[in-house]
Amino acid sequence: MTIKCRDEIKDLLPYMPGKPIEDVKAEYNISEVTKLASNENPLGCSPDALDTIRNTTSLELYPDGNCTALKKELSKRLDLSCEEIILSNGSDEMIDMLAKTFLNNDDEVIMSSVTFPRYFSVTQMMGAKSIIVPLKEWTFDLDGMFNALTDKTKLIWLCNPNNPTGTMFTEDELLKFLNSVPKNVIVVYDEAYNEYVTRDDYPRNTERLLKDYPNLIIMRTFSKIYGLAALRVGYTLANKNIVKSIEKIRCAFNVNSIAQNAALAALNDDDFVKKSYEMNIEGKKYLYKEFDQLGFEYAKTETNHIFVDVKEDAQFIFDELQKRGMIIRPFMDSYIRVTIGTPKQNEMFIKKLKEVLNK
Numbered sequence: 001m002t003i004k005c006r007d008e009i010k011d012l013l014p015y016m017p018g019k020p021i022e023d024v025k026a027e028y029n030i031s032e033v034t035k036l037a038s039n040e041n042p043l044g045c046s047p048d049a050l051d052t053i054r055n056t057t058s059l060e061l062y063p064d065g066n067c068t069a070l071k072k073e074l075s076k077r078l079d080l081s082c083e084e085i086i087l088s089n090g091s092d093e094m095i096d097m098l099a100k101t102f103l104n105n106d107d108e109v110i111m112s113s114v115t116f117p118r119y120f121s122v123t124q125m126m127g128a129k130s131i132i133v134p135l136k137e138w139t140f141d142l143d144g145m146f147n148a149l150t151d152k153t154k155l156i157w158l159c160n161p162n163n164p165t166g167t168m169f170t171e172d173e174l175l176k177f178l179n180s181v182p183k184n185v186i187v188v189y190d191e192a193y194n195e196y197v198t199r200d201d202y203p204r205n206t207e208r209l210l211k212d213y214p215n216l217i218i219m220r221t222f223s224k225i226y227g228l229a230a231l232r233v234g235y236t237l238a239n240k241n242i243v244k245s246i247e248k249i250r251c252a253f254n255v256n257s258i259a260q261n262a263a264l265a266a267l268n269d270d271d272f273v274k275k276s277y278e279m280n281i282e283g284k285k286y287l288y289k290e291f292d293q294l295g296f297e298y299a300k301t302e303t304n305h306i307f308v309d310v311k312e313d314a315q316f317i318f319d320e321l322q323k324r325g326m327i328i329r330p331f332m333d334s335y336i337r338v339t340i341g342t343p344k345q346n347e348m349f350i351k352k353l354k355e356v357l358n359k
């Protein structure tokens, strides 16, 4: 007899991560494997963060459940009170906590068709209904999302710039949207890649919007430009009533001590962030040039990854690249997502891609 899980989750599929580098090496008997599949920082992380980790000697104590030092530093930098900030085990945990805190089983939740997949699965998990709005020319259709509002709408998931497409919407578009959405509808605004954005019309320092929009929840992470994906730290900025509600379901020690200390060190290393930002711009230029020569269409990216139409079955391209020690992420039809790497990694990627395509 099999034990049944909750009805709400019976149709969900577990997250399928890419194969670990070690497994790919073993399976294809290759020594060099490059992973450009998960939007990690190819430069690693701040050396200050690594020092902090190396200098950690006591592991017997529980972490500070309130993340006091890290929260204070964020509060100072962002000019927010500590009551408006909450830390999580990556943004992933926050997405989960937001669903648990706010979604009832007859609520409607609006999201885009091609975006971060966790929004959909946590919505299903709570038994709420996902209302999916198609992309428009590879960007969020905010008007379409607005038109999807009903009196049952509880929450809207926005991701700017978006994963996997890399596209963004502007400050004007965000403000127009926030002004039109009723204040009893939560707008979750995921900024995992904000530090990579180059365009001037991108909404910067969105924490300043919190005072006017008590329904806005801003999520950021240390996993991307800060290069600390392994440690799992994200932070969320919101009205203090929202933070208070999330605190009710947060696990007491959700962010471990090493992660808290390393995140604090990483936050104060502006040089590392700048270096990562600049290398990303160079990599982007190189890959655009190569994709143009190959005749590929791609969405202009404001992130550290590019969504590109390789005009061949994406799964085939993925398999063939993986055999050659290059891991990327296949999407529907002929779309793949490739993380922008170091110059050497980018060149290697193009070389192997051409090999696979016989070009």
Ligand SMILES: *Cc1c(COP(=O)(O)O)cnc(C)c1O
Binding pocket: 039, 089, 090, 091, 092, 093, 116, 159, 162, 163, 190, 192, 220, 221, 222, 223, 229, 232, 233, 234
């Ligand atoms: C990577 C990513 C996250 C998750 O980041 P973690 O903090 O590592 O959990 C959240 N949202 C988007 C859009 C991402 O791409």
